[in-house]
Amino acid sequence: MNALASTFATDPFHSRFGCALPRTMRDEITWQHMSWANFTERFSPTTGPLRLGSWTAGMATGGRTAYDATFGIGDTIITCAATTYGPIEALSSMLHDAGFRIEILSFHQQIIGDETATFVLVEHDGRREWSMGMESDATLSSIRAVIAGANLLAR
Known part of the structure; x- marks a missing residue:
């Protein structure tokens, strides 16, 4: 599997919607098979x-x-x-x-x-x-x- 395919495989946004995250965001974040719930909690917090x-x-x-x-x-x-x-x-x-x-x-x-x-x-x-x-x-x-x-x- 090439690096791009590997990145998409661990990208929760791509897994859910079939669309890639912005390239710089993909390159800067280590996904480690993050769940959608963890993704939204991390990048779209509802508290603060x-x-x-x-x-x-x-x-x-x-x-x-x-x-x-x-x-x-x-x-x-x-x-x-x-x-x-x-x-x-x-x-x-x-x-x-x-x-x-x-x-x-x-x-x-x-x-x-x-x-x-x-x-x-x-x-x-x-x-x-x-x-x-x-x-x-x-x-x-x-x-x-x-x-x-x-x-x-x-x-």
Whole structure:
């Protein structure tokens, strides 16, 4: 078996959906026959200091969009707003203002049936983490992936 076939055989995402993870993610992670439950727990945690409450988008001037969000941070609920050209730019700004200063180094999306899987590599102070979000809406998938990454970096 060649190295690529061996990687796919141990890749829980490929085993479940028949699609490969981003190459750099495959190359950086040792899978050791990780189960799907362990994979989602590792890359798409549902616990952490940051939780998304709501996300809305509306028209603004100059081709930009006005975004509003509510987040839970620990025991505190905060509301944020940003007017930008895209949702990830808005989310990055909101997270920065809330004290989650992360940089998105890599961004990948794949359509899997009726859902979109988003994979991001995020960094803070030299520490890097891959994370994933899966949702029927591509924007929400992206938001969930970035929030998962922020929570992983906050550990």
